[in-house]
Amino acid sequence: MRSEQGDRPARAKRLPRAVRERQILDAATAVFSQRGYHAASMDEVAVVAGISKPMVYAYLGSKEELFAVCIKREAGRLVDAVGAVVDPELAPEERLWRGVLAFFTFVGEYRDSWNVLHRQAGSEGQPFAAEIAEGRRRAIALIGALLAQAAVAEGVPEWFLGETEAMAAALVGAGESLADWWLDHPDESAKAMAARLMNLAWMGFGNLVRGRNWQPPTSAKADAEPA
Amino acid sequence: MRSEQGDRPARAKRLPRAVRERQILDAATAVFSQRGYHAASMDEVAVVAGISKPMVYAYLGSKEELFAVCIKREAGRLVDAVGAVVDPELAPEERLWRGVLAFFTFVGEYRDSWNVLHRQAGSEGQPFAAEIAEGRRRAIALIGALLAQAAVAEGVPEWFLGETEAMAAALVGAGESLADWWLDHPDESAKAMAARLMNLAWMGFGNLVRGRNWQPPTSAKADAEPA
DNA sequence: TCCTGTACCTACTCGCGAGTAAGCCTACTG
DNA sequence: CAGTAGGCTTACTCGCGAGTAGGTACAGGA
Numbered sequence: 265m266r267s268e269q270g271d272r273p274a275r276a277k278r279l280p281r282a283v284r285e286r287q288i289l290d291a292a293t294a295v296f297s298q299r300g301y302h303a304a305s306m307d308e309v310a311v312v313a314g315i316s317k318p319m320v321y322a323y324l325g326s327k328e329e330l331f332a333v334c335i336k337r338e339a340g341r342l343v344d345a346v347g348a349v350v351d352p353e354l355a356p357e358e359r360l361w362r363g364v365l366a367f368f369t370f371v372g373e374y375r376d377s378w379n380v381l382h383r384q385a386g387s388e389g390q391p392f393a394a395e396i397a398e399g400r401r402r403a404i405a406l407i408g409a410l411l412a413q414a415a416v417a418e419g420v421p422e423w424f425l426g427e428t429e430a431m432a433a434a435l436v437g438a439g440e441s442l443a444d445w446w447l448d449h450p451d452e453s454a455k456a457m458a459a460r461l462m463n464l465a466w467m468g469f470g471n472l473v474r475g476r477n478w479q480p481p482t483s484a485k486a487d488a489e490p491a
Numbered sequence: 492m493r494s495e496q497g498d499r500p501a502r503a504k505r506l507p508r509a510v511r512e513r514q515i516l517d518a519a520t521a522v523f524s525q526r527g528y529h530a531a532s533m534d535e536v537a538v539v540a541g542i543s544k545p546m547v548y549a550y551l552g553s554k555e556e557l558f559a560v561c562i563k564r565e566a567g568r569l570v571d572a573v574g575a576v577v578d579p580e581l582a583p584e585e586r587l588w589r590g591v592l593a594f595f596t597f598v599g600e601y602r603d604s605w606n607v608l609h610r611q612a613g614s615e616g617q618p619f620a621a622e623i624a625e626g627r628r629r630a631i632a633l634i635g636a637l638l639a640q641a642a643v644a645e646g647v648p649e650w651f652l653g654e655t656e657a658m659a660a661a662l663v664g665a666g667e668s669l670a671d672w673w674l675d676h677p678d679e680s681a682k683a684m685a686a687r688l689m690n691l692a693w694m695g696f697g698n699l700v701r702g703r704n705w706q707p708p709t710s711a712k713a714d715a716e717p718a
Numbered sequence: 719t720c721c722t723g724t725a726c727c728t729a730c731t732c733g734c735g736a737g738t739a740a741g742c743c744t745a746c747t748g
Numbered sequence: 749c750a751g752t753a754g755g756c757t758t759a760c761t762c763g764c765g766a767g768t769a770g771g772t773a774c775a776g777g778a
Contacts (some may be wrong), residue, residue, distance in 0.1 A: 302529030358707035434691050437668020438661035464661050468695015
């Protein structure tokens with residue numbers, strides 16, 4: 265019962281540092297996503313990365329540093345994905361639509377990343393809760409500004425300008441919650457999810473109920489409406 | 492530096508079990524709220540409760556059991572608060588308004604309870620994440636049914652009936668996020684927060700931007716609009 | 719007044735997981 | 749084909765926190 269090929273993990277293949285670092289980060293993201301920061305153990309990260317613990321420490325430092333690097337990488341990916349599609353030349357509605365679509369596409373593609381950023385951000389005691397909360401706050405401010413811009417363009421009454429930030433917060437929450445709901449309904453497309461959020465944001469339930477639904481600007485038909 | 496009155500915690504006053512249990516639960520809710528399940532220590536719960544650790548174990552059992560009891564109590568409070576105001580006789584719009592208002596009132600009153608239910612529910616690895624997620628799912632189903640009811644009453648097109656659950660999920664998320672936003676803007680009233688959510692839900696940004704905002708049915712004016 | 723049960727305590731054990739010491743192995747370099 | 753740098757490992761230490769053993773003190777009944 266020994267010396268067989270698959271029994272013992274055996275010595276890991278020698279790989280250049282950059283590659284191992286990526287593997288460790290991937291493993292750490294998966295483990296943090298599944299367990300949460302506190303419940304995650306460095307041993308498990310090492311095992312998932314197919315390597316021994318001291319390597320993790322040698323390359324990425326302490327558990328807290330490792331988590332920080334994970335957060336930074338995943339947050340960067342999300343910001344890049346959204347930033348790549350929101351041309352400031354475009355009208356607010358179109359910009360919001362593209363950003364929302366990019367967001368859901370990202371969530372669909374990098375589930376663990378989303379988990380680490382979203383679920384682990386909540387629990388306050390954790391190391392980088394403040395940073396993540398700050399990032400979220402910036403996102404809300406950005407969307408709030410976009411809403412305000414749209415509002416001004418439409419000649420909205422004064423009192424409403426104070427409301428855009430709160431509306432943006434609600435919208436961000438609605439997006440997060442829809443992303444969670446998506447996990448339970450994996451057959452939906454990112455586009456359909458984005459269309460749902462736009463419907464809520466741009467039309468409101470009061471309009472939807474009267475049969476008027478919002479449609480994405482370029483394509484012929486929103487996924488939300490079959491037929 | 493001893494034998495002074497305030498120096499040592501001294502022996503705690505003798506109290507009947509029921510009272511101590513309530514104190515311990517209050518302390519546990521506060522600690523879990525602030526630290527999260529994993530980072531919370533039973534020692535801290537004991538200190539906050541003004542008591543020694545073995546008492547906590549004697550009365551509430553293990554850490555996991557203690558957490559479970561906390562969750563049950565706070566969830567019960569929330570359910571009761573909302574359930575007390577949603578008369579099934581009422582129209583869907585009125586029912587939603589009352590429920591939303593009760594929700595924000597609860598969050599304003601029991602911050603720690605809300606924290607434990609909301610933030611700690613997220614991190615998946617934790618003991619009762621499944622139960623909390625289930626409760627949240629039930630809430631979404633309930634609101635979804637309410638939306639469907641409203642939709643049918645308005646004679647909405649067929650395709651929309653499949654959308655109500657997703658809309659409910661978005662709405663719940665929007666509510667949670669607004670509750671968080673509230674922490675950064677504590678001067679707002681529960682009523683104003685509830686009015687915001689109703690505006691998003693019932694009118695949508697598209698309507699708001701045209702100056703049409705939703706108003707609570709009974710009172711003369713929505714808090715959202717001053718003047 | 720003593721006696722008993724229940725509230726309460728100090729002072730441990732013990733396992734788990736973060737972090738490390740000390741060295742082994744192998745792919746390039748000359 | 750020897751030398752070496754850097755990839756990789758085993759096998760620890762050590763503190764923190766869950767959970768417990770074995771009591772002490774106090775209120776209320778005999």
